Amino acid sequence: MKYLFLLLILNFCISNSAEAEQTPLAAFRVDSLWYVIDHDGNQLFSPLNVNYINDYSEGFYTIFLKYEGKARWAFMTDEGNIAMPDCNVIRNFSDGRAMLIHILDTSNQLSMYGFIDKNGKEVIPSIYLDALNFSEGKAWVMNRNVRGFIDTNGTFLIKFDGETFGYTFSEGYAAVVNENSLFGYVDTTGKVVIDYQFDDAAEFKEGLARVNVLGMWGFVDKQGVMRIPTRYDFAHDFNYGHAFIGRAVDSYEQAVWGVVNASNIMTVDFQYEDVRNFSEGMGAVSLNGKWRFVNYIGQKVIEREFDSAERFKNGLAWAVDSETNEQGWITPEGKYLIHIPEEADTVIDLRFNKKVK
Numbered sequence: 001m002k003y004l005f006l007l008l009i010l011n012f013c014i015s016n017s018a019e020a021e022q023t024p025l026a027a028f029r030v031d032s033l034w035y036v037i038d039h040d041g042n043q044l045f046s047p048l049n050v051n052y053i054n055d056y057s058e059g060f061y062t063i064f065l066k067y068e069g070k071a072r073w074a075f076m077t078d079e080g081n082i083a084m085p086d087c088n089v090i091r092n093f094s095d096g097r098a099m100l101i102h103i104l105d106t107s108n109q110l111s112m113y114g115f116i117d118k119n120g121k122e123v124i125p126s127i128y129l130d131a132l133n134f135s136e137g138k139a140w141v142m143n144r145n146v147r148g149f150i151d152t153n154g155t156f157l158i159k160f161d162g163e164t165f166g167y168t169f170s171e172g173y174a175a176v177v178n179e180n181s182l183f184g185y186v187d188t189t190g191k192v193v194i195d196y197q198f199d200d201a202a203e204f205k206e207g208l209a210r211v212n213v214l215g216m217w218g219f220v221d222k223q224g225v226m227r228i229p230t231r232y233d234f235a236h237d238f239n240y241g242h243a244f245i246g247r248a249v250d251s252y253e254q255a256v257w258g259v260v261n262a263s264n265i266m267t268v269d270f271q272y273e274d275v276r277n278f279s280e281g282m283g284a285v286s287l288n289g290k291w292r293f294v295n296y297i298g299q300k301v302i303e304r305e306f307d308s309a310e311r312f313k314n315g316l317a318w319a320v321d322s323e324t325n326e327q328g329w330i331t332p333e334g335k336y337l338i339h340i341p342e343e344a345d346t347v348i349d350l351r352f353n354k355k356v357k
Helices: none
Strands: 003-007 024-030 033-038 052-057 060-067 070-077 081-085 089-094 097-105 110-116 122-128 139-142 147-150 156-159 165-170 173-177 183-186 192-198 200-205 208-213 216-221 226-232 242-249 251-261 266-272 274-279 282-287 290-294 300-306 317-321 326-330 336-339 346-349
Touching: 024 052, 033 052, 052 089, 052 346, 060 081, 060 089, 070 089, 097 122, 122 139, 139 165, 147 165, 165 200, 173 192, 173 200, 183 200, 192 208, 208 226, 226 242, 242 266, 242 274, 266 282, 300 317
Parallel strands: none
Antiparallel strands: 003 081, 024 033, 024 346, 052 060, 060 070, 070 081, 089 097, 097 110, 110 122, 139 147, 147 156, 165 173, 173 183, 183 192, 200 208, 208 216, 216 226, 242 251, 251 266, 274 282, 282 290, 290 300, 317 326, 326 336
16 A cells, blocks of 8 residues: 655744653644644644644644645654555554555445554555454454454454454453344453343443443443442443442433442432543532532532533643633643633644543
């Protein structure tokens, strides 16, 4: 497969850090130009005239731009080099591999999937009808002849028969759905370690995985024991020993949220209107239309409240305060460390690869 490599000329006069490489914090757009900043709020590039910056992983941005009159997906390195794979869609890097998707027929959604390495070499040919990103050195792939998990060189480690479909590995286990549409879990050898019995199943986090039976969520451990019964309408993954669980109100469009710990003890009763996962000792929750940061038993750890908020990572969390007309990243003390201009119409938190505005 051929790749088109272009060099984007950038002026690197921006970061004052002594570190040779800076991990980006965010990208935001003002007047059609994109700005990329680090964790100190310093620009990493001169403003970029591209259509969109989608995400960042393993030293590469995925961006969307126009080239020769056509909109194209491309990879951009920390140095500003741009590579355009000859395909329709790209995914971010994971385990040193990035997925390429070739859309062959939009009418019946026929696509072919393959993977490249960081040098642009097609290490896994685009011969699969479906695929997922790599995780823990393995990726699910399938076509008409074979399906299962491959390693980063494309060698099959686990093969399945029938209509089985697999998901990503986490903590050594992967959820798999069988021909009867029931979910179970396999280990790295392909052995079924938790029988097919669930209507839906998620990844393991901190030794527990969200599972669904008849529309209700609970948590199972790696021995297949239901540590928290399936009795909640909604649930988030465990993080720091606690998980947000939700109960539907009037309809499944609305919910109230509480907190449960790994011992199945409710530490906060159902009361929150919306939530963000726990991180660095606190979770962002919405109550009476305002966002606040609380600990595992619901106590406020930041006195200030916000109009929107996201979770902390590396000591920073996105937050918006309309009363003070501020938006950007706050410290655990609730003070703004990095401000984003009000006129920014799009903001991507590149730590989570999530659009926050």
